[in-house]
Amino acid sequence: MTVVQVQFTIDDREKGDAIATELLQQRLVACAQTIGPITSRYWWQGSIARSEEWLFLCKTTPDRVDAVIERIRAAHPYDVPEIVACDITAGFEPYIDWIARETHLPPDTARS
Numbered sequence: 001m002t003v004v005q006v007q008f009t010i011d012d013r014e015k016g017d018a019i020a021t022e023l024l025q026q027r028l029v030a031c032a033q034t035i036g037p038i039t040s041r042y043w044w045q046g047s048i049a050r051s052e053e054w055l056f057l058c059k060t061t062p063d064r065v066d067a068v069i070e071r072i073r074a075a076h077p078y079d080v081p082e083i084v085a086c087d088i089t090a091g092f093e094p095y096i097d098w099i100a101r102e103t104h105l106p107p108d109t110a111r112s
Helices: 013-025 063-075 095-102
Strands: 003-010 031-044 049-058 085-089
Touching: 003 013, 003 063, 003 095, 013 031, 013 049, 013 063, 049 063, 049 095, 063 085
Parallel strands: none
Antiparallel strands: 003 049, 003 085, 031 049
16 A cells, blocks of 8 residues: 655744644544754745754655645645655555554544
């Protein structure tokens, strides 16, 4: 089974944490990891810009990707946020299966 990693960057860790929490509560992702702070350098409005950001890595399934991207975009403060998705074509099978299980449970379903 293929699963997907959706990543986004944001300059406010608390806002990023809130987005990740919403994705988890809605069962759109099985997990979200935070890396940072990181330094981003990029072209913006004709100049090279630099900012300190946080990178969020979220694991989901192909059928949830559009909803994950939509939720991140709706809650993100940037005009053009980095939101990218990459297929994970191989991995530890029990982990891949866990991602699929956790993203297909109805919201508020407790697992032990």
